[in-house]
Amino acid sequence: MVEQIRRRLAGALAPVELEVLDEGHRHAGHANAGKGHFHVRIVSPAFAGVLPIRRHRMVYAALEDLMDHGIHALSIDAKSP
Template identity: 40%
Template sequence: MIQDLIERKLQAEFNPIHLEVQNESYMHNVPPGSESHFKVIVVSEQFDGKRLIARHRSINAILSDELENHIHALSIHAYTELEWQEANGVAPASPKCAGGGK
């Protein structure tokens, strides 16, 4: 499963304080059981002192093969521990699908 692979890779690379990998494919016009649209929430000490773009680039680099071959869309929410606390442990909800039949 792509979701499990994403979780393993992010866990191994970032040793996160908090990690969520959500398969949001069901929200899009794809066949049932698809693994093509994901939302990741990663809270890691490794993000301390790094700009948001650097955090996203590091996640994209770790998942480069999946992005090239399996993932159609990836929503990234990368936080420091302090930012996660300030957000009350909640990431923004994903928008509704803008295309297809959903």
């Protein structure tokens, strides 16, 4: 799943920096523990002049069909260069 997320974001947002972490291990005891919890840190020129909420929407749009099929929770740190 990490590689799928990476490919989708790279294709949609052409980041200059991209880090995708599987954080499932940090959610022991929670609903869906160990499955589908990810953190994305992305720096892309596509975010220049874009408000943070819109940046998150851009990330979600790139991952749209994965949100119901593999991603349970996603934390996003999206910045412009």
